[in-house]
Amino acid sequence: MLFRPNPSSGVPIYLQLMEQVKHAIATGALRPGEQLPGIRPVAEELVINPNTVAKAYRELEHDGVIELRQGAGAFISDNAPSMKDAEKLRTAQAAVTATVEKLRDRGVADEDIRRLFEAELSGAQTAKALKANQSGGPSFAKATEGKRGE
Amino acid sequence: MLFRPNPSSGVPIYLQLMEQVKHAIATGALRPGEQLPGIRPVAEELVINPNTVAKAYRELEHDGVIELRQGAGAFISDNAPSMKDAEKLRTAQAAVTATVEKLRDRGVADEDIRRLFEAELSGAQTAKALKANQSGGPSFAKATEGKRGE
DNA sequence: ATTACTGTATTAGTTAAGTAATACAGTTCG
DNA sequence: CGAACTGTATTACTTAACTAATACAGTAAT
Numbered sequence: 001m002l003f004r005p006n007p008s009s010g011v012p013i014y015l016q017l018m019e020q021v022k023h024a025i026a027t028g029a030l031r032p033g034e035q036l037p038g039i040r041p042v043a044e045e046l047v048i049n050p051n052t053v054a055k056a057y058r059e060l061e062h063d064g065v066i067e068l069r070q071g072a073g074a075f076i077s078d079n080a081p082s083m084k085d086a087e088k089l090r091t092a093q094a095a096v097t098a099t100v101e102k103l104r105d106r107g108v109a110d111e112d113i114r115r116l117f118e119a120e121l122s123g124a125q126t127a128k129a130l131k132a133n134q135s136g137g138p139s140f141a142k143a144t145e146g147k148r149g150e
Numbered sequence: 151m152l153f154r155p156n157p158s159s160g161v162p163i164y165l166q167l168m169e170q171v172k173h174a175i176a177t178g179a180l181r182p183g184e185q186l187p188g189i190r191p192v193a194e195e196l197v198i199n200p201n202t203v204a205k206a207y208r209e210l211e212h213d214g215v216i217e218l219r220q221g222a223g224a225f226i227s228d229n230a231p232s233m234k235d236a237e238k239l240r241t242a243q244a245a246v247t248a249t250v251e252k253l254r255d256r257g258v259a260d261e262d263i264r265r266l267f268e269a270e271l272s273g274a275q276t277a278k279a280l281k282a283n284q285s286g287g288p289s290f291a292k293a294t295e296g297k298r299g300e
Numbered sequence: 301a302t303t304a305c306t307g308t309a310t311t312a313g314t315t316a317a318g319t320a321a322t323a324c325a326g327t328t329c330g
Numbered sequence: 331c332g333a334a335c336t337g338t339a340t341t342a343c344t345t346a347a348c349t350a351a352t353a354c355a356g357t358a359a360t
Contacts, residue, residue: 012348038306049350054307070307071357089266092258096266099249107172107215108242110271116239116246117267121260162318188336199320204337220337221327 002037003046013048017056022065025076036074153196163198167206172215175226186216186224
């Protein structure tokens with residue numbers, strides 16, 4: 001059984017299915033060219049609506065993870081080996097989310113956060129200069145504790 | 151006029167009000183102990199419901215930014231979490247730099263980093279840690295042929 | 301061409317967030 | 331006190347996300 005979504009986790013089912021497919025690919029349980037189970041069989045087994053599975057598949061196709069062919073089925077994209085990059089992006093997203101939330105909690109306006117990021121990204125050479133200003137070390141770890149509950 | 155929310159920005163009005171109060175504090179336009187305009191005057195001026203302003207004030211109080219006293223008014227908290235804005239922005243900058251550097255070390259491309267935090271800033275604030283996966287495909291966007299309207 | 305599979309599309313019901321309408325309660329100052 | 335302010339609470343409307351019910355359309359093997 002490929003899919004094991006948790007209906008009461010608060011996370012949308014179709015997102016859980018997406019994650020599980022990506023994870024299966026990342027761990028080699030699913031390989032490029034391989035066919036995914038059909039929408040209806042999956043839906044029946046999980047006792048959910050076929051549309052929910054269809055949405056997961058559709059989004060996965062949009063992400064370039066799988067390929068959908070009407071009447072034929074759903075197949076792992078040939079470029080699937082690069083899934084490790086997607087994993088990287090997921091953890092990267094977590095880091096970005098954490099940082100942005102911290103700054104927001106400290107009262108930094110979104111436009112300021114945006115400006116800071118842009119400044120950091122546009123000038124790749126600026127990294128050194130900024131590093132020099134961090135007298136006292138990076139306060140990233142410190143900002144983590146300053147989070148306010150939500 | 152302290153508040154200038156944009157009703158058609160997609161960002162909830164009460165969040166915009168919160169941001170603007172925080173920004174006003176950060177720039178010194180509002181100082182600790184100072185009284186904020188009443189809920190009703192603000193609501194009338196912006197032609198919105200008093201409850202929307204009330205929600206902004208309530209959340210600001212929850213964030214420790216202001217202090218609410220029923221019958222009296224709303225006042226900037228003495229220890230508002232952003233008095234030394236210069237230092238605040240410096241630590242914010244340090245946090246941003248740390249995050250960006252960490253991601254770069256992991257091999258995340260700058261354009262991907264930009265996309266990640268743009269998604270984080272544009273969205274509201276609810277759980278979108280998973281949602282961010284949708285726009286982040288690395289290089290395997292081959293199956294975008296059968297793409298449907300979005 | 302028929303049949304049994306596959307994904308696709310249209311419509312509807314459920315829930316939560318945001319906002320609003322309205323009534324309630326505490327403070328201040330004459 | 332009481333009038334005019336202040337924030338507070340209850341309830342309801344609107345919208346978007348998620349899921350479901352159901353009908354449509356392409357593919358492939360017979």
